[in-house]
Amino acid sequence: MTKMPGNPKTDNHVTLLSMDDVYLFNEGTHFHLYDKLGAHLIQHGGTAGVHFALWAPNAQEVSVIGTFNDWKKGRHVLTPVRESGVWEGFVPDIGKGMLYKFHIVSRTGGYEVDKTDPFAIFNETPPKTASIVWDLDYEWRDSQWMANRRKHNALNAPISIYEMHLGSWKRVPEDGNRSLTYRELATTLPEYVKSMGFTHVQFLPIMDHPFFGSWGYQVTGYFAPTGNYGTPQEFMYLIDELHRYGIGVILDWVPSHFPTDGHGLSFFDGTHLYEHEDPRQGFHPDWNTCIFNYGRNEVRSFLISSALFWLEKYHVDGLRVDAVASMLYLDYSRKEGQWIANRYGGRENLDAIEFLRRLNEEIYRAYPDVQTVAEESTAWPMVSRPTYVGGLGFGLKWDMGWMHDTLEYFKQDTLFRKYHHNKLTFRTMYAFFENFVLPLSHDEVVYGKASLLGRMPGNEWQQFANLRLLFGYMFGQPAKKLLFMGGEFGQRREWGHDTALDWELTQYDQHRNIQRWVADLNHLYQRESALHARDLNSGGFEWIDCNDAESSVISFIRKDGSSDDLILIVCNFTPIPRRNYRLGVPCGGSWRELLNSDATQYGGSGWGNFGGVTAVPIPLHGRTHSVTLALPPLSSLFFKHDSR
Template identity: 65%
Template sequence: MGQTNVLYKGSLLTEHDIYLFKEGNHFKLFEKMGSHVTTVDGVRGTHFAVWAPNARAVSVMGDFNGWNKESHPLKVREDSSGIWEGFIKGLGNGTIYKYHIVSRENGYQVDKGDPFAFHWETPPKTASIVWDINYEWGNGDWMQKRHTANALDAPYSIYEVHLGSWRRVPEQEDRSLSYREMADHLVGYVKEMGFTHVEFLPIMEHPFYGSWGYQTVGYFAPTSRYGTPQDLMYLIDQLHQNSIGVILDWVPSHFPSDEHGLAYFDGTYLYEHADPKKGFQPEWKSYIFNHGRYEVRSFLISSALFWLDKYRVDGLRVDAVASMLYLDYARNEGDWIPNIYGGKENLDAISFIRRLNEVVYEHHPDVQTIAEESTAWPMVSRPAYVGGLGFGMKWNMGWMHDTLDYFSANPIFRKYHQNQLTFSIWYAFFENFVLPLSHDEVVYGKGSLLQKMPGDDWQRFANLRLLFGYMYGHPGKKLLFMGGEFGQWNEWYHEKSLDWDLLERPPHQGVRKWVQDMNHLYRSEPALHEVDFSNEGFEWIDFHDADSSVISFIRKGKTSGDIILVVANFTPVPRVGYRVGVPRGGVWKEMLNSDAEVYGGSGFGNLGGAEASQVPCHGRYQSVSLVLPPLGVVFLKSEGAR
């Protein structure tokens, strides 16, 4: 009976496909593997292909055959690729299925989802779904110009979003918004706030909602919790049509142990290392990809290109890069295996990362890859051909931790910690840095950004505005996790909406208005974003005034000759007549002041600006006398003679 239900012809895989797959250089596997609706001998049906080299038998089961494990067997190819395939007539879009795998190892049997599935059932269900991912895009204008928007000298103000908890519908059992509902609400909000990009925490299918998506099983499928693949495409399309870039978090380092996923796929450690000292990540209790296996490389790089090709995203933020680079990551002495030279560097993973970035930029030179890498590994954001890892940018975790530590201190004691603010400039141009105030800093008892700030409520809000102002002035691209932009009081919780009702209160309205105005200034002034990755765009005025807890510096444009002066006062004491040396005479116009009453401040300011006088200061021939607001930052632009 079984042999008549499956046709073993019409394979989508050519000999060349197999050759590339086995040598780790097939980067479009999603076009050939998994389930694809096609026509064979004039008959419509679905072609299935799955990699299970250590299987004794593989079959397709689903609603269409009553989940019969034997009625629709696949056939292994005769080219030693380990790929099982077959064509089942009559099956089309929406077919729910799994692979039943019988291993050659100890008779192990298991039901697996399709690693290449484009769509999955909504958790806690675990089957894959045959799905056509065609979509009629309307973002042609964005795709033509995005090389400018995604360039390293472009403004990047990234709004980091967890789709399931940005906004919920309390009238409907507090459900999350769908992808299409997010398009109705998120797009307009991000545009109004002036952010240039959104970054979504992983939207790839994941079984455990509490992992925030970082425990991925569907490397080619968006989670169905919020809708279909086309629904996500619609959201991305709408963001693009409003000139907003889209970055996806992507996790090529580890995967969960859920039985229906990649773990122990064909009764052997196929995608992961066999030895737990290399193959199991104790910190997250998940399996580590075997980046030295060529077929796994093809799988992962194909996943990266899939999101760039089919979903037209503008960047991938690669999670947990440090865990890939170091064999001893989160391990005790004796619990890891050194490399062939006796070191702790993971040579296979390093090679994989470099190849990944080479392929991404070869196929999509108008996107960026961004590393979440928390160590001092050198040249993370330098090309592979000069010895780097090849990422476009890297999160500056050191800046984030030092800055938040400094801001959590009572202003009385900040003068003893001034180096926490100034130290970041010493290494600011070693990498192409993103300055992240991310989701990781507002969970697990760390408190929200507003909660971290010291003092009474007025001082907390002033400190938060000052923190954001300091970040926007500092060299590097910007990232802010949702809720921070209006001063969310509570820690982020993935099962709960942001506290949007706070925006009925003036202090929160003020923070939101401040972030909005900073975004617009940042985007409109090339001096604040053009030269983020070179010291040619930055110059200290003074970082020695620790007693007053004041720093001052300038940002410079690449071609315009524009100069922006940033002066920050990290104490609640206003300073009148504070003199700052400047490189130009004439008027310095006050562009933004975090203490303005419209932001909830006390109104200390410079009445629109200050004029330089011939009074030497800070080693310069001219200076301006300023009013520095309490716990405030001012941005001034030179309008004088050059």
């Protein structure tokens, strides 16, 4: 660290904020605040130092305290920037690595507090709470990825996401069972994700958070990656390596709420600056957290600046926006009398709606080659439709309905699945209303829900067969895909954030076979345009037979529309093998078997169709031809029409 200056002072004649900056910030349209507020290493008059700036409009006095002044308040006092509510000043002769906070004396109630910098780009690891003077200097090596990522993130591209929690993917037991660092992850994660055929990784929130057990969803540092795994540059290196392997990176981003920790954003300057003052609007009863005041101009600038920051400075390829439903509804998780209606008497949060629309407009204006993804759990219309037609403007939306229906169906004893057949078929009633992602996420393997494998009924063989069937059904469906780590090799226990995945299971055939099946599904999904080009278009999907509830069998066609490629998917959801099962198909000729989840290399019984079948001119299911198939027990089959 740089030594403490002998004569501490603050030069208040140095400014990074122009009158335009102030105007746009107060107007709510400054979306690059990270270049102006916070701590910035600069040169002034030939002297190196740090420019500090903080928004605290109700402050009577703001000073910077830190290792450079023995944490003495009042030694480096900032001055207000006109009527903006911003305070700033230049401290000479200090540099990178210095610890600091802002000491705020409020105008009201004698309130004084030390706050972490809301715009800090690096902070101490909890339970310590100081910010660290830092820079974001890094020499990126991903120019090829950045030049071509539009095709990887396009809605007609194969998008298969590996969702993961950095701290519990793998650990180092010989070193106190610590998590891997960003750099250690960079040596193993990209190659693994690539070998498994996933196209993207999605990290549970890496933004700074005070409690590791929150998984990152209670953010205190909206511009700082957590220091639990290393420095900002080391996180950049991880992203860089993923890009070099052709893997996109999506970050979980949480603008829906923030924690009440005293060093964070809550009651920031003696007022409810970032959150609503009235708890009926500003306090979240489910999570005991604060809710942003989306109607305040400066708060909108803050949040949209945060989103753009990760896209610009860290080259990320998308943002998954958490808990959108909680933002959209004023009565979300509230009883009668616990919420305030909007100006029209309704339950819709008009400020949040406008914020989300502006957020997506600004992201796609600046970065048209990325995607935003909404976790929205209700039937709110047009979440993933453009704002100019009345949508919220997201690129994609999680299909929570599919997830709930599918897992509910799979937990049923196979004998009774025929009574729940509509849970498999209902999705097609709405499948193309939004640009959907099918999520089997971290939320489905915690809190007593059991692992995906643990949810499957039957004996051990049937459990693994059911899991292969689940993944085959998922990859056959029209939509993008998401799978939480551990599911790809059949993790037996629920996920726990404080221990590594049970990688030792992969020494056993059943788990290696599941892993091989997921990899082959991913590679097929990428290779066959019929399985991804029209994921979000009804023209890419046709039912063959959705009504065979008695046999618990469904069959459908996937197609890309730009070629004659057709892929037939057939799923048998019972352990009963079905011989001579006849299905109508749209054309004659050979139908080659691409994948069979019951093949012996996946741990199945080896039933199959000897590599393919030939369609004959016997009409069925409204088609001119038909095929006779052998349907293995608890299986999914993929056939491709040979158009030669």
